[in-house]
Amino acid sequence: MAWSTRQLADLAGSTVKAIRHYHEIGLLDVPERAANGYKQYKVQHLIRLMQIKRLSDLGVPLSQVAAMGRADEEPDEAIRVLDAELEATVERINRVRAELAVILRHRAPMHVPPEFAPLSRKLSDTQQSLLMVYSTVFSEEGMEEFRQMIAARDDTDDEFDALPPEADDAAVDRLAERMLPVVRRLREKHPWAKDPAADSPRGAELAENTMAHAVAEFYNPAQLRVLQRLNILLEQTADTNDDTLRHGAACDSRADVDEQ
Structure with missing residues (x-):
């Protein structure tokens, strides 16, 4: 009894293309050919094909199928490795589903970090963009501190967000x-907040530069002047740190925006 490639594929619930690929990568032995040149698959080919298909269905990459052995072997270690990989995949999927649930509950943009989802609808597009930048340099503890800070909005936040680029010096000074x-x-x-870059996993220098460039790019000239003036006022009131981490949902690490 012998089967053609098509018949073997039908029996195993596979495809001709898959069988040919298994031949190419050495997972399935190439059978002898009949006088007419057609391959003649036998029972051992069907068994091996079913093994390959079963392992593939379990999530084993084809590159690892050979290491899993044949039917008469017990690849315990490979199975344990696969199980650990699947466990990690399940954990990742569960985490993603939990984050999606938070996003749906608060109707938040998908790109916003999930812990900020409850606040996201209060943030402007600019603030959301800045938040994404800061999330690349803040530590986990820093992100939580930042979340708590922007959760308590003040009237000055709205004034800062609405400040037009052409605002005069008097308006800038009053707001600062x-x-x-x-x-x-x-x-x-x-x-x-006095030094948000200090515990950055990316390093303080990179964090400060990244934050300063983001502020300079997303804030208009009048808003940058407010931050500059605010830094001066902080220094005058004996606050020697020159960062200003609070104006809506953004921060200026060491607010060197006057040099941007």
Whole structure:
């Protein structure tokens, strides 16, 4: 009894293309050919094809199927490795599903970190963009500190967001003076804000440069002048750190925006 490639594929629930591929990568032995040149598959080919298909269905990459052995072997270690990989995959899927549930519950953009989903609808597009940049350099602890800070919005946040690029010096000075006590209170409550780049897993220098460039790119000239003026006021009130981490959902690490 012998089968053609098509018949073997039908018996195993596979395809002719898959069988040919298994031949090419050495997983399935090439059978003898009949006088007419057609391959003649036998029972051992069917058994091996079913083994390959079963392992593939279990999630074993074809590159590892050979290591799993034949039917008369017991590839315990390979099975344990596969099980561990599948466990990690299940954990990742469960985490993603949990994050999607949070996103759906708060109708948040998918690109926003899940812990910020409850706040996302209050954030402008600019603020969301800045948040994404900061998430690349903040530590996990820093992200939590930042989340707590932006959760407590102040009227000055809205004023800062709405400040037009052509705002005059008087308007800039007034807003900076109104923001000063807000920033000082937040820095007292969240000491991390005095140097948010210090614990960055990317390194303080890279974090500071990344944050400063983001602020310079996304804020308009009047908003940058507010931050510059606010830094001066902080220095004048004996706050020697020159970062300003609080204005809507954005921060300026060491606010060197006057040099941008």
